[in-house]
Amino acid sequence: MIDLRALRDDPEAVKASQRARGADPGLVDTLLAADAARRAAVVRADELRTEQKTLGRSIGKADPQERPALLERGRALAADVKVAEAAEAEAGAALTSAHRAIPNVIEGAPPGGEQDFVVLEHVGEPTDFDFEPKDHLALGEGLRAIDTERGAKVSGARFYFLRGVGAQLQLAMLNLALTTAIGHGFVPMIPPVLVKPEAMEGTGFLGEHSDEVYRLPADDLYLVGTSEVPLAAYHSDEILDLSSGPVRYAGWSSCFRREAGSYGKDTRGILRVHQFDKVEMFSYCDPADAAAEHRRLLGYEQEMLAAVEVPYRVIDVAAGDLGSSAARKYDCEAWVPTQQAYRELTSTSNCTTFQARRLGVRFRDADGRPQVAATLNGTLATTRWIVAILENHQQADGSVRVPAALRPYLGGREVLEPA
RNA sequence: GGAAGCGUGCCAGAGCGGCCGAAUGGGACACACUGCUAAUGUGUUGUGCUCGUCAAGGGCACCGAGGGUUCAAAUCCCUCCGCUUCCGCCA
Incomplete structure (x- = not known):
């Protein structure tokens, strides 16, 4: 609001x-x-x-x-x-x-629709191969790391199993993300993924995107599409002490999305799925600090992207493509070689006071008066990153080089070999 | 799932249907006193909405949530939620 x-x-x-x-x-x-x-x-x-x-x-x-x-x-x-x-x-x-009915007032976002984003930065060059690169699913199947066929058998389209090194790779990445977050002062959180209507409503996910959300009518609960929801609602109707700076949480959770209206889009592999895992940053801060905090969250995302060594670009998302809660949003999009395209790996939004006003999250200003806080969120790692990691680090024989930062989390392994 | 009890301000804890936004104690804060600390004394100590120059200063609402009874409800009635205890059930 x-x-x-x-x-x-x-x-x-x-x-x-x-x-x-x-x-x-x-x-x-x-x-x-x-x-x-x-x-x-x-x-x-x-x-x-x-x-x-x-x-x-x-x-x-x-x-x-x-x-x-x-x-x-x-x-x-x-x-x-x-x-x-x-x-x-x-x-x-x-x-x-x-x-x-009125979405957040934008703060500097470029005007226009989805294609009117502004590229802020390119990091790295699109990966060059002297062989025909395989896509992430072919690689994942070769490694016996991703099984979408059985995912479909058990749960339907857009479901998958991560097995073997696939499961390990995801855990490695999420652990690296959590460790990174903790290093930057975030409190790690494993939140509930089923939430009450107030939490879903308060974070703004029951508006125009309500058909994206899984609902359990028998219990009047919703399955969250991101841990942003429980993390934002965590301090609802509270007055926080922000005198020593932003309050930061890193949520580790599974995320659930119905992907209604994306029929036929990204149907191969694990790029667009109904369930995935994510480490998400969430900050509560003084609105005066929100823009700076936003750049900080973007910086942490870039630190993670550097750690997994994939080429990417940063875009300033156009006003028309922001969610209703966001005043500004930066996405990091990684290069996906077999698509010859950049695909979103992270997204960080500054929701200013819009979300907090609805959730009743406040803080005391210098005069001791309650004021509405600002909230921000950003992605540190998700299952989708596996796509970019596998594709960009693949070798001619179908093996995949493990980025150095992930090795400690994979028992020191440097290469994932086809099984 | 069944039964009983409870849900009041930062915390603890009173509260007769009108004089209760709410006693009292603690904590916190401010001032005073003390060479400093401690102790002591005095005072302050909610949130939202609204009128007003987002002033001074008014008004209204809020005692788990939502309804109801009444001229009037923290106080009576109903529903729901949460917590505690006991019983049952499942691990």
């Missing part, structure tokens, strides 16, 4: 953000009107309640003769209050829905 006070002060800024996203700027006026209407309703209801309270107190000490008249008046007032409160509730609901 955007800041209503800021909106009242400068509606044009929000309209400009809407335009950059390709969203409807008219929603801003709708929200302003709903805000004004609600405040008017609050004032009316407050006035009636004041009158009712005053009268109510006088009844207690009134003498018996005056009582019946006062009670009569009290009953009438009670009815009026009831009506005013209903109007207040209705205006509140209208405000909430208008409020939710």
Whole structure:
């Protein structure tokens, strides 16, 4: 939810953000009107309640003769209050829905849609091979590391087994990610992956992307698509102490995505799957520090990408391609040789106060006053990285060189050999 | 799954249907006193919304959540959630 006070002060800024996203700027006026209407309703209801309270107190000490008249008046007032409160509730609901309709105000994101991203940096050169490179699934099958056939047999399309060195490789990568995070002051977390509707709603995943989310109706719980959800909800309705800097968590979890609407896209291998594992960074900080924290998270992602030695580029994601919670987002995309394309490996979003406002996460400013905190998140490693690692480090015989940083986590192994 | 009890402010812990936003104790903070520390004294010690110049200063709401009864509810009733204990069940 955007800041209503800021909106009242400068509606044009929000309209400009809407335009950059390709969203409807008219929603801003709708929200302003709903805000004004609600405040008017609050004032009316407050006035009636004041009158009712005053009268109510006088009844207690009134003498018996005056009582019946006062009670009569009290009953009438009670009815009026009831009506005013209903109007207040209705205006509140209208405000909430208008409020939710507006995504976060962008902060520097390039205007436009998905293809309007700006490349910030290239790191490394697209890998050159003097042989015909195999794709990650062929390599993974050769290593007996990835089994999508049996994944489909057991669970359906877009499911897989990681076996043998495949399972080990993933654990190596996630462990490296967690160790890296801990080294940078993140508190490691293994969160619940089933969450209540409030948590899912609060993080903004039940909006336009709600059909991406697995729901368990029998228990009214949702399977998270990222540990961002439980980590963001972890401090909901709390006032944090941010006086000594951001509070940082690194969540290790499985992630579940329905991938509705991506039929036929990336159907081969493990690039786009219903279940994968991820180490995710999550920061709570003073909004004044959020932009700097965002660059920091990007830096940690780049440190991980350097450790697995894959070529990649960093993009500044365009406004229209941001989620509703993000004000700005940087993606790191690794080179995938058999696709001759860059594919997303990490994504870091600055959600400013948008997510925290809905979740009720606050902190005390220098004057001791509660203020809404900023939240940020970013990827440190996911199952998808295996794609880039296998493809970029493959050798002519189908073996795969292990990046040095991963070796300690793989018993010192330098090469994965076809089984 | 069954039964009983409990859910109040940073913590502990009172609370008669109106005088309770809420006693009291502790903690924390501020000031005073003391050469310093300790001790002592005094004071402060919530959050949201709203009116107001996001001032001074008002108003309203909040005692697990949501409903209800009543002129009036932390206090009565109902539903739900959570915690504790006992029984059963499954490991």
